[in-house]
Amino acid sequence: MFDGITPQLLFGQLLIGVINGSFYAMLAMGLAIIFGLMHVVNFAHGAQYMLGAFVAWLLLTHLGIPYWGALFIAPVVVAIFGIVMERLLLKPIANLDHLYSLLVTYAATLVIEGLIRQQYGSTGLPYNSPLPGGVNLGFMFMPWYRLWVVVFSVVTCLGTWLLIEHTKLGSYLRAANESPEIVESFGINVPRMMTLTYGFGVGLAGLSGVLAAPVYQVSPSMGSGLMITIFAVVVIGGMGSIIGAILTGYLLGIVEGLTKVFYPEGAGLVIFFIMLLALIFRPSGLFSGTEKS
Amino acid sequence: MPTDTALLEVTDLRAWYAESQALQGIGFRVNPGELVTLIGRNGAGKTTTLRSIMGIVKNRKGSIRFEGNELIGKRTYQIARQGIAYCPEERGIFASLSVRENLSLPPTLKSGGMSEDALFETFPNLRARASSRGTQLSGGEQQMLAIARILRNGCRFLLLDEPSEGLAPVVVKEIGAQIRRLKAQGYTILLVEQNLNFARSVADRHVVIEHGTVVDQLTNDELSADLNRVKTYLGV
Numbered sequence: 129m130f131d132g133i134t135p136q137l138l139f140g141q142l143l144i145g146v147i148n149g150s151f152y153a154m155l156a157m158g159l160a161i162i163f164g165l166m167h168v169v170n171f172a173h174g175a176q177y178m179l180g181a182f183v184a185w186l187l188l189t190h191l192g193i194p195y196w197g198a199l200f201i202a203p204v205v206v207a208i209f210g211i212v213m214e215r216l217l218l219k220p221i222a223n224l225d226h227l228y229s230l231l232v233t234y235a236a237t238l239v240i241e242g243l244i245r246q247q248y249g250s251t252g253l254p255y256n257s258p259l260p261g262g263v264n265l266g267f268m269f270m271p272w273y274r275l276w277v278v279v280f281s282v283v284t285c286l287g288t289w290l291l292i293e294h295t296k297l298g299s300y301l302r303a304a305n306e307s308p309e310i311v312e313s314f315g316i317n318v319p320r321m322m323t324l325t326y327g328f329g330v331g332l333a334g335l336s337g338v339l340a341a342p343v344y345q346v347s348p349s350m351g352s353g354l355m356i357t358i359f360a361v362v363v364i365g366g367m368g369s370i371i372g373a374i375l376t377g378y379l380l381g382i383v384e385g386l387t388k389v390f391y392p393e394g395a396g397l398v399i400f401f402i403m404l405l406a407l408i409f410r411p412s413g414l415f416s417g418t419e420k421s
Numbered sequence: 422m423p424t425d426t427a428l429l430e431v432t433d434l435r436a437w438y439a440e441s442q443a444l445q446g447i448g449f450r451v452n453p454g455e456l457v458t459l460i461g462r463n464g465a466g467k468t469t470t471l472r473s474i475m476g477i478v479k480n481r482k483g484s485i486r487f488e489g490n491e492l493i494g495k496r497t498y499q500i501a502r503q504g505i506a507y508c509p510e511e512r513g514i515f516a517s518l519s520v521r522e523n524l525s526l527p528p529t530l531k532s533g534g535m536s537e538d539a540l541f542e543t544f545p546n547l548r549a550r551a552s553s554r555g556t557q558l559s560g561g562e563q564q565m566l567a568i569a570r571i572l573r574n575g576c577r578f579l580l581l582d583e584p585s586e587g588l589a590p591v592v593v594k595e596i597g598a599q600i601r602r603l604k605a606q607g608y609t610i611l612l613v614e615q616n617l618n619f620a621r622s623v624a625d626r627h628v629v630i631e632h633g634t635v636v637d638q639l640t641n642d643e644l645s646a647d648l649n650r651v652k653t654y655l656g657v
């Protein structure tokens with residue numbers, strides 16, 4: 129059954145898996161942070177990721193600002209967009225059922241994607257790799273930019289996790305995750321904290337979008353295709369579990385890559401099959417053990 | 422004994438959970454340095470009164486004045502910053518935080534808050550458990566931690582919701598001693614209680630609440646002289 133599987137094929141797909149996993153992890157982490165604190169299922173995460181890529185493309189095309197500048201500017205622009213969105217759309221419905229925020233963010237996705245499609249068309253726009261070339265490892269060719277994506281994503285995820293688990297700011301976030309009322313009764317401006325957290329999560333989506341621009345093409349629908357998988361990652365890892373989202377993201381990227389090698393027909397299904405198993409046998413998520421029930 | 426210098430003055434306080442009215446017009450005052458209890462049956466509206474003062478119950482009308490400032494219409498964090506600390510009935514110890522993190526969570530709002538060392542001296546049990554997760558503590562230790570935590574930020578007016586609930590008699594005694602010590606240090610305390618003996622052991626005055634209204638107010642001496650007056654309200 130495994131005849132004809134060359135090292136090039138195996139490691140090539142494994143690399144694609146790790147690359148995809150890097151995006152799954154970063155996006156799922158942002159979703160988990162937002163859901164954990166605000167109980168908002170941020171359906172607009174994919175559109176905000178796409179905006180990150182588009183802002184990078186616009187900066188390059190119209191202002192001549194290269195990738196390395198966009199890596200800082202675009203996430204800030206997208207985060208500000210997120211903060212405005214939270215103030216205008218999410219705050220007014222904060223006391224309603226969580227279903228409403230899901231519908232509002234879904235509607236926002238359709239509007240954002242529609243406007244971008246109207247303006248720039250639905251075909252993908254190219255964004256050249258800022259790190260051309262690569263290195264031959266003997267068993268496979270490793271493009272520099274893909275290596276950068278993996279390293280950058282691991283550092284970002286690790287940094288965010290450390291920020292949340294081991295700093296004072298993170299302790300506010302973890303506490304507000306359990307009981308926003310009590311944290312607010314200590315005199316902490318929890319409503320503002322929620323706005324900034326949403327901005328941070330959305331900024332992470334924008335950052336992922338910039339990172340993705342040279343890997344995938346920049347197109348209005350680049351986020352919506354990814355979002356279904358990201359939601360599966362969050363569900364498998366445990367809603368609101370940050371470390372769960374990160375680890376599940378990488379893990380599922382790799383599993384998906386390996387499935388392409390060993391059972392290509394199942395590659396599109398494997399993540400959802402795992403989600404099914406997780407929902408049956410561990411409905412609170414794989415990494416929910418230390419979280420509140 | 423009403424005076425013109427009440428620290429907290431609640432007048433005609435009404436509050437709603439969704440459509441149902443929980444408070445029907447509560448009125449009482451707390452003077453500086455006093456320890457006043459709100460006593461009454463389950464569901465009488467005692468906890469709702471505390472949560473309304475703190476702004477956690479947002480749908481509220483009437484007047485709540487603290488040091489002369491109206492609290493109705495203010496957000497919870499703004500109310501806390503006026504110098505009011507709240508220890509909820511469920512204690513609110515964060516499971517994902519260590520004892521030390523729980524303790525250091527409240528920011529300094531007013532000068533004169535207790536340092537971590539001072540708190541560990543006041544509550545020596547907590548020092549040994551500093552790096553444990555909050556929920557690994559016993560019920561009594563959790564209650565100590567919940568009280569210790571609100572002494573950090575320098576607030577001098579404490580709202581305590583049933584600190585004796587679910588604890589062994591010996592632990593209740595210890596909590597009572599801690600509360601008397603806080604009163605001796607000049608803290609003003611509004612305490613919700615159902616345990617009449619515990620309430621009598623710490624309080625200056627009692628406000629009896631039934632069906633969301635104040636039905637009686639009496640001093641601790643008056644209560645001791647005529648326990649039956651309150652026991653009928655409590656149904657014991």
